[in-house]
Amino acid sequence: MSPDAFAVQFLNGLASASTLFLIAVGLSLIFGVTRIVNFAHGSFYMLGIFVAYSLVTRIGDSPFGFWVSMLLAALVVAIVGLLVELVLLRRIYQAPELFQLLATFAVVLIVRDATLAIWGPEDLLGPRAPGLKGSVDILGRQFPTYDLVLICIGPAVLAALWFVLTRTRFGVLIRAATQDRDMVGALGVNQAWLFSGVFALGAFLAALGGALQLPREPANLGIDLVAIGEAFVVVVVGGMGSIPGAFLAAFIIAEIKAMCFAIGQTTLFGVSFSFSKLTLVVEFLVMAAVLIWRPWGLMGRPGAATRNAAEIEVPLKPADARTRKLGWVVLIALVLLPLVGTAFPYTIVLSIDILVAVLFATSLHFIMGPGGMHSFGHAAYFGLGAYGAGLLVKQLGWPMEGALAAAPVAAAVGALIFGWFCVRLSGVYLAMLTLAFAQIVWSIAFQWDELTGGSNGIVGLWPAEWLSEKWAYYYLTLTLTVAGVLLLWRVLLAPFGYALRAGRDSPLRADAIGIDVFHTQWMGFVLAGAVCGVAGGLFAFSKGSIAPEAISVGRSIDGLVMVLLGGIQTLSGPVVGAALFTWLQDLIAREFQYWRAALGFTILVLVLAFPLGVAGSIKRLFVKEVA
Amino acid sequence: MLQISKIHSYYGQAHILTDVSLEVNAGEVVVLLGRNGAGKSTTLKSIIGLVRPASGAVVFAGTRIERLAPYRIARMGLGYVPEERRIFTDLSVLENLEVGRQPPRARAPTWDFEKLGALFPNLREMPDRLGGRMSGGEQQMLTIARTLMGNPACILLDEPSEGVAPVIVDQMAEAIRGLKAAGVAILLSEQNLHFAMEVADRAYIIEKGGIRFEGTMQALSANAEVQAQYLAV
Ligand SMILES: Nc1ncnc2c1ncn2[C@@H]1O[C@H](COP(=O)(O)OP(=O)(O)OP(=O)(O)O)[C@@H](O)[C@H]1O
């Protein structure tokens, strides 16, 4: 690589690092003080670009107008953030961590559709910054002047933040609250306003990061999830709550990516390898490495992220007679469904989707609820099952039945490897590492064109002859789903399940009574992965194809929503949640252009109205409090 | 100044405090004595609002406070010093004090770094020391000083003599007498009867979440039976 190319890529990396830092630092501050992992942070970033577009195209002709627009955009979004905090988050600070995640994810959906409604679906390209349109000469290459300014903004914001945090009362309170917010309250500080202030500040910084991107890239609707993914990685690598950590991590990740671009296609040990393709996963590889080596991040502190707000749970019990009866009724109805289904063919299609979702959600619940491992990357095992089966059919010419039988094996192998790393962590860190692995699986599927068909995926995966009728495939799906769900329930009520829950509730005590917590959790992870793989295989053959889109982070999040919707503390929760979610999504998406916002509001209502999940709340109605 | 009447408190389903009543008058040092797990800390937490009593009343300076958030109670001039100290380890001594700072209030002494230095000479030497770099005794002083920065009329002090060296215990006793002289009322929780004798005017004894004895320190020191039953280890 020539020195000039290297220099330009290095500077590019610095410019990206500035932006990355601006998004991540707010996320980190918010987490530090409120302990909320704010999914909506990427949405603030996206809003920043869009609001800046509207302002710059009106008043941004002069350099003064341009920079005022940048600040105003950030300010507008800060106010939006403040409203989100006041109206929503304030009600759920005491709620379980996962509910908070879900609520902020609902905000993502709502902001996405609000943006769509206001600015339309087209990408919007902003004008270049007045006065900074030119470029400077770096070792004979041209480098945009604006990007140089951007490079300076990151350290400038770091310095400003450092000033606020060490020299103002607000800053001292933020640092104190990051460590012990209840004590800060007991000393007479109104935490509510502190939280609002931090949230608004975080939104301001994210939006500023977004606004400053306007001259470099178009305002685009999908950017929110991309931004939040990158920001999570930076925050986790740097250490949750650490500001210098966020700065360092943003620098490292942006530079590694830039270097991958700089190296490009190269030949290593005789194999041609494209480093630029690596950019999609490289940050996740860095994160996985850091989490394994230093689980609390480069500059974080051990234990800072754990929250011991675990609910005291009523022990799981085998279903009583009434519940069993209800189960039989549902099952008989499902068996009879194709009779009416022939009149409404769509019912069968939707029912297959629902059954697949049920299997997916139940396997996720298995590790999340009783296992206590909050996986944010369950789509990985779905994907391994689906792609595993698909590849066996397409590449090796296996029959569909054999390929479907191999789907759980493929997923279990993946879970065996990923799980070995993941079960060492807990809480947010575990969630992030599972996300990282899922992202790696996704990007392999996305990028390895020759094998996986890239973004088009694998097509032409149809069921065997005898299953080609929709109702036949429905019965196959029903059988496997019921078998999978019953298997997982059976395991939970067996000694293995007790050991799993003991490991969740008190690893030390479980260890002391002779339970091998590590192996128990690991095997739980593998079993859940295998069952999820079946869901993936069923999905692929029901759709006739599998594409990266179907195994993206969105699917992992759908799974979380299903589990939480149904209620994490009940066995039937994921079943109810998956059915309800899939049905609602289908219903809303068909009827309504703004289905995301509708889904978001539904989630919010459910989170606020049913803090135990739907199945949990129904159960609460019937089952008297156990003393 | 502070009246607690018939409070019941729970942790989840566990009934910890049963019918606890006690009173602290202006300018008085009152000690709450009891063994490990008797419910001393829970009583103090129920007063400051970190634990919400299920029933009963807490009245401070004539106002019912049992439903208020901790920060509002603190702002009324009722300070709380937790037993685990809960120093902000990343913050310097001055910054720790800054977190506790509240505006001056009528009918309560006002504190600043100077005055606190007179009370706790060690702190004066280390304004920029990080909380995490201080010894246990220094942290204990800092946590009291931090609460005093709120200019309280009354403070709840949870086991200040616990786990610190004997010389520090003496300094604590000295500081408590200084606070009393300055006009701050104090409710102290203790296991150490000897320490309590040195500083307190009156005592309550708590056992299994209920008050078993109430009286002056003289009455308590004369009552060997009560001491043996509730305080002997
Ligand atoms: N967070 C909690 N959750 C459940 N039970 C608790 C909790 N904190 C304390 N307890 C229980 O409440 C009872 C009273 O505890 P408390 O801390 O008030 O005792 P204490 O008198 O302060 O004891 P010590 O001298 O050890 O500080 C004990 O039985 C204790 O086990």
Ligand SMILES: [Mg+2]
């Ligand atoms: Mg105690």
